[in-house]
Amino acid sequence: MLILGIETSCDETSLALIKANKDKIKTIKHITYSQIKIHQPFGGVVPELAARAHLEKIIPLTKKIIKRKGLKKINLIAVTKGPGLMPSLLVGVELAKTLSYLEKIPILGINHLEGHIFSIKNIQKIKYPALSLIVSGGHTLLVLIQKPFKYTQIGSTLDDAAGECFDKAAQFLNLGYPGGPIISKIATKWRNAHKNKKPSIYLPRPMLSKNDFNFSFSGLKTALIYKLRKEKFPLEEVCAEIEQAIVDVLVQKTMKAVRSYNVKSLLLVGGVAANEFLRESLKKQAKKSKVNFFVPRKKLATDNAVMIALAGYARWQTLSQEQKQKAKKHSLKIQPDPSLSLK
Amino acid sequence: MNIITKSPEQTKKIAENFAKKLKGGEIIGLTGPLGSGKTVFVQGLAKGLKIKEKITSPSFVLMKFYKTNKKAVKQLIHLDAWRLNSPQDLEQLGITELLTEDNVIVIEWIEKVEKFFKNRSLIIIKFTLGQQEKTRKISIKNKKV
Numbered sequence: 001m002l003i004l005g006i007e008t009s010c011d012e013t014s015l016a017l018i019k020a021n022k023d024k025i026k027t028i029k030h031i032t033y034s035q036i037k038i039h040q041p042f043g044g045v046v047p048e049l050a051a052r053a054h055l056e057k058i059i060p061l062t063k064k065i066i067k068r069k070g071l072k073k074i075n076l077i078a079v080t081k082g083p084g085l086m087p088s089l090l091v092g093v094e095l096a097k098t099l100s101y102l103e104k105i106p107i108l109g110i111n112h113l114e115g116h117i118f119s120i121k122n123i124q125k126i127k128y129p130a131l132s133l134i135v136s137g138g139h140t141l142l143v144l145i146q147k148p149f150k151y152t153q154i155g156s157t158l159d160d161a162a163g164e165c166f167d168k169a170a171q172f173l174n175l176g177y178p179g180g181p182i183i184s185k186i187a188t189k190w191r192n193a194h195k196n197k198k199p200s201i202y203l204p205r206p207m208l209s210k211n212d213f214n215f216s217f218s219g220l221k222t223a224l225i226y227k228l229r230k231e232k233f234p235l236e237e238v239c240a241e242i243e244q245a246i247v248d249v250l251v252q253k254t255m256k257a258v259r260s261y262n263v264k265s266l267l268l269v270g271g272v273a274a275n276e277f278l279r280e281s282l283k284k285q286a287k288k289s290k291v292n293f294f295v296p297r298k299k300l301a302t303d304n305a306v307m308i309a310l311a312g313y314a315r316w317q318t319l320s321q322e323q324k325q326k327a328k329k330h331s332l333k334i335q336p337d338p339s340l341s342l343k
Numbered sequence: 344m345n346i347i348t349k350s351p352e353q354t355k356k357i358a359e360n361f362a363k364k365l366k367g368g369e370i371i372g373l374t375g376p377l378g379s380g381k382t383v384f385v386q387g388l389a390k391g392l393k394i395k396e397k398i399t400s401p402s403f404v405l406m407k408f409y410k411t412n413k414k415a416v417k418q419l420i421h422l423d424a425w426r427l428n429s430p431q432d433l434e435q436l437g438i439t440e441l442l443t444e445d446n447v448i449v450i451e452w453i454e455k456v457e458k459f460f461k462n463r464s465l466i467i468i469k470f471t472l473g474q475q476e477k478t479r480k481i482s483i484k485n486k487k488v
Contacts, residue, residue, distance in 0.1 A: 010403060010404060053435075083404070084404060085404050085405055085406060085436075086406070086437070087435065087436055087437055136403075137402075137403045138402075138403030138404050156399075157399060158397060158399065159382060159399055159400055160399070160400045160402070161399075161400070161403065163403075164400060164402050164403060167402075168377055168402075171377070172377055218378070218382065218383075218400070221377060221378050222378035222476070223476075225376075225377060225378045225472070226472075226476045229472075338404075338407075338408070339407075339408070
């Protein structure tokens, strides 16, 4: 089966083509616009999220990924239905409908958050119940996966997402955008040069009441601002402490949930899953708790269409012939849903 | 109007009372540095408009919609211009169609996109960090056109 994945829920315009034969899946092509941006001269990268910007990119990207004749060979289109920004989602959905119309290809609307779960390579090795921490610039949530496709959200952020906390801290420190990788680089360098030493600045670990799995990161932001108002600290130590504080909160809440729900597997997905320090810290704790740890390759941690195509294929496999016919029939009726939740 | 609040809860209370006076069609711009209480204010507005869902930061997704349970206002649109670069970016979000009498729009980091609203009345709410960690100064101004 040849599946076309389309992801335009927020900033990234991404397309992917995967070839699947039962459990054998191969990525044939994957283009995400931000990869192309890297080669552009640095001039302040603007988040390219408005509809017109997606529109300007999606046609050339589509031409790069499939030729007109190639369209006939596609068996399924998996497109992000939500959650996300409406005008951005619309571009992807309308592209899906246009291509579907041309060659009568069925479309499956995919939940972006479920897509992140499918960014993990050996997903078939997961033992259930599993717990997933989905952490990015726009999302921070803990999802219990009782069995494949059965999700229950058990906690989420009450204010800022973890990735957003990194970005806002970086902006406050005049470090540029996106903040996460920049802070992480400085923090890692400091930690490697000062093993087992604690930074001279202390930031709180915003933890909420014992029995809850929600997160809060806005307090960390305010604490940072007030600390730096009063006193000067070396930038490297500030970065190290910011990263440590964010990772501490994520790890402690996640592991608490792992123990509470007695899960067999732990998944770390979303853009912040590319953070090396978080990956290592959670991996270590998972090993201690004898829980299998799964994390995607860094390239697939941030928003991409490969994960959407993979989720689409997995979902398609669960449909009966009748359901597949129904999906084919209703393909052109798919609408984006900016507030789509994982259920 | 200038108010000093000593906790996020107080900021929310001010916002909740403010929300009760809304008639629909208002465009509210919030301005102030990081951590000054803009999103906390919106959480209070939501309570005043009897919105059930929790309000989280829209910095990444830019725009979130909430249905209210208050008669005059059908929905609250929460926008965050922190990641936008110009007033034109706002146009591409389809904002013009959303400026109706049924909606209340609240925009954080309004200074980034204020020019877009030059022919419209705005309520500008300015947040300032106080000396003490939990203190904030909130000033509300009506910019009538």
